Amino acid sequence: MSSQLIQTGSGANDPHYCDKIEQVKPNLVLSHTTRLGGTVLDQTGAPFQNSPVELRLYVSESKQTVIAKVSTDKEGHFDLGAVHAGSYRLLASPTRTFRQAEKLECFDRDPCTLRVTLQANPTDQPGMFCPVK
Numbered sequence: 001m002s003s004q005l006i007q008t009g010s011g012a013n014d015p016h017y018c019d020k021i022e023q024v025k026p027n028l029v030l031s032h033t034t035r036l037g038g039t040v041l042d043q044t045g046a047p048f049q050n051s052p053v054e055l056r057l058y059v060s061e062s063k064q065t066v067i068a069k070v071s072t073d074k075e076g077h078f079d080l081g082a083v084h085a086g087s088y089r090l091l092a093s094p095t096r097t098f099r100q101a102e103k104l105e106c107f108d109r110d111p112c113t114l115r116v117t118l119q120a121n122p123t124d125q126p127g128m129f130c131p132v133k
Contacts, residue, residue: 035111036111
């Protein structure tokens, strides 16, 4: 059995709809090379187990380049290794079920250990069918 996602509403005929409704900005800026890791939790403090974490180099609002993909362990921990100075998008959830962190900070620490708490998104958002950026 296969399934198909069908978009309806104001953006149904616009191939650039997802780009127009979401302004993508970097959520992590590193001033120097640092070892980067952390923990992904839900609002209750429960860890996201075996969950994908993706680090993208921020090039522009419409272009980010994936530089690392890892999964959390059973305690929600992840390790991205050494990451160079630059502007990045750290995606701690592979779906729009959870809101991505807007701003993550390392405060020039090495290693940098982030604590990412994901909050559930309402399911009736206009861009729920759009890919995660």
